[in-house]
Amino acid sequence: MISKDEVKHIAALARIGLDEKEIEKFSTDLSSILDWIEQLKEADIENVEPISHITGMENITREDKAEDFENKDGIKKMFPEEKDGYDKVKSVL
Amino acid sequence: MIRNLHNKIINKEITSEKLTLDYFDAIGKKDKDIFAYLSLTKELALEQAKKVDEKIARGEEIGILEGIPGAIKDVLCMEGVRTTAGSKILDNYIAPYDATAVKKLKEAGAVILGKTNCDEFAMGSSTENSAYGPTKNPHDLSRVPGGSSGGSAAAVAADEAVWALATDTGGSIRQPASLCGVVGLKPTYGRVSRYGLMAMASSFDQIGPFAKTVEDAAIILSEISGRDDMDATSAHSSGKRYEDYLTGEVKGMKIGIVKEYFDSLSEDMKKAMESVVESYKKMGAEIKEIQLPHSKYSLAVYYIIQPCEVSSNLARFDGIKYGLRMDDEKDTDMADLGGLDGTPRTLLETYLDTRKYGLGAEVKRRIMLGTYALSSGYYEAYYIRAQKVRALIKKDYERVFNEVDVILTPTTTAPAFKLGEKVDDPLQMYLEDIFTVTANITGVPAISVPAGTIKVEDKNLPVGFQLMGKWFDEENLLRAADAFEKSKCKNQNAK
Structure with a gap:
């Protein structure tokens, strides 16, 4: 069972604001999904190596060289708030 | 279908411009009810179509996809065009570049009609999670088209596009293909390449295609x-043209079936699947139980790994660089809790x-689930x-693919369900992917092909079957799918 306090903690980690109703709903939802996932405990995973990826590829690298992106204006236009060609954000420090 | 239209264009029976306008007409007539499209790109489409017509007028050769109109799921970036992913957080987002798959289709001369509706960030099995409202199933407007790529599937099924590009993370192409009666690969x-996919x-x-026929899906795959x-x-x-492998022959091909999958079905579904198996037997394929x-x-594995990856991937939507930025200037009570130390209050309010x-x-549910599963103490x-x-599931497939060439299963357990039927029960919705999700876990290619229809409340609703192939063996997968389609066509003509 995921308590309402746990839901609030997870939401804070995930940077999602929730209202009381949502906190209640997520507490039930997440609990029932996690209960259902419990079935994985049956599987015998002794001596099994985890895989995160099916291709088995590792460390595809390229030269660390800057390339010009042609549509810079397209990116700047998407800034929620622009000042002198920069993206204006709230104070970070 | 694409080949026919291509021939008509090169024989000057129709111009690409006329063809494109016909599709916009169809969209104008039908899409108020179906709501397959979130935005139309008419100007760009007609510009592209005219280019093709000029080439024809000059007597130049054109590629197979040139001038053929299709649609793009709204999770794929298209330069200069609104790209929402079905989310309010990207309501005003204009993509500054093309996704590689979109770019390749443009380079192939394809005409792009618009961007199609989908569950928000491709999370869902009914397209009801789109922030812009649900797409309806063209076969019955009271039912869902499936999801998450419901808009793309419905557009092709309702002849509002010849082909459509979409994405599949747990079944998001194959499940709606099954429910809308089209091919989905x-x-x-x-x-x-996933570059430019949200x-x-x-x-x-x-990324993969929806189409009316297996050959059309093969043509799109060759391009992207x-x-x-x-x-x-x-x-x-190796620059293969997948459409060149569609011989219509499956003699001697080994097709694996899982008996329990068939046993779990309703009588109607079981009959539909058994008749598919019979067709393959008649064509000389060898059916093997596996x-x-x-x-x-698979589903439980999927609903851990997928939300974990979601929670990480969607962290970028935070109101800083693009998309919606909100701050209602009321301090939320969330900020009093742990895990937020060191972030200035005003910035934190923007995120939350x-x-x-x-x-x-x-x-939100999936981000929360993933955040929980990855949090300290639960990760292991x-x-x-x-x-x-996941490694065990993949090993099963490696073993089985030493014995068979393809695996045949149902795509879904039933035809399309009603709008609203599963929307309040996340677990019921997740179970929609029960037959499709394993191909994503293992990475193998898979296709849904229309199997026939099932009568529900006086309506004939389509259902599909699924074929899964060996890694990077789309040739044999498509060959098997195409052979069934051709045999069904032959039978229908004989009647």
Whole structure:
């Protein structure tokens, strides 16, 4: 069972604001999904190596060289708030 | 269908411009009811169509896809065009570049009609999670088209597009293909570059086509596949034309079936699937019973790994660089809790409010689930365990693909369900992917092909069957799918 306090903690980690109703709903939802996932405990995973990826590829690298992106204006236009060609954000420090 | 239209264009029976306008007409007439499209790109489409017509007028040769109109799922970036991913958080987002798959289709001369509706960030199985409202199933407007690529599937089914590009993370192409009665292909993981796709779960996501026929799906795949420096997981391709492998022959091909999958179905579904198996037998394929003992864990594995990847991928939607930025200037009580130390209050409010108002319930649910599973103390029990079971599932497939060439299963357990029927029960919705999700877990290519129809409440609703192939063996997968389609066509003509 995921308590309402746990839901609030997870939401804070995930940077999602929730209202009381949502906190209640997520507490039930997440609990029932996690209960259902419990079935994985049956599987015998002794001596099994985890895989995160099916291709088995590792460390595809390229030269660390800057390339010009042609549509810079397209990116700047998407800034929620622009000042002198920069993206204006709230104070970070 | 694409080949026919191509021939008509080169024989000057129709211009690409006329063809394109006909499709916009169809959209104008039908899409008020179906709502397959979120935005139309008429100007660009007609510009592209005219280019093709000029080439024809000059007597130049054109490629097979040139001048043929189609649609793009709204999770794929298209330069200068609104790209929402079905989310309010990207309501005003104009993509500054093309996704590689979109760019390749443009280079192939395809005409793009618009961007199609989908569940928000491709999370859902009914398109009801779109922040812009649900798409309806063209076969019965009271039913869902499936999802998450419901808009793309409905557009093709309702003749509002010849083809459509979409994405499949757990079944998002194949399930709606089944429910809308069209062909839907999820290529091998790595076959198509994911650059410019709004990432949902990066180790599962793959781009693929919807089409009316297997040959059309093969043509689209030929155009979009191949290595791309912008996606490190994309694989080299030898420039194959997949449509060249469709011989209509499956004699001697070994097709694996899992008996329990068939036994679990309703009588109607079972009959539909058995008749598909019979067709293959008649064509000389060899049907073999196979065992996939760990596949029963696929959905549970998926609902750990996928939300984990979602929680990480969607962290970028925070109101800072693009999209919605919200701050209602009321201090939320969330900020009094732990895990937020060191972030200035005003900045924190921006994050919390932007994501609170910008994201829908299902997206929040998955971010929360993933954040929980990855959080300190749970990582081993959930994420690592799931990755281990994933390895077991993949081993089953490696073993079985030594014995058979393709695996045949139903695509879904039933035809399309009613709007609203499953929307309040996330678990019921997740079970929609029960037969499709394993192909994403293992990375193999898979296709849904129309099997026939089932009568529900006086309506004939389509259902599909699924074929899964060996890694990077789209040739045999498509050959098997095409052979069934051709035999069904022959039978219908004989009647």
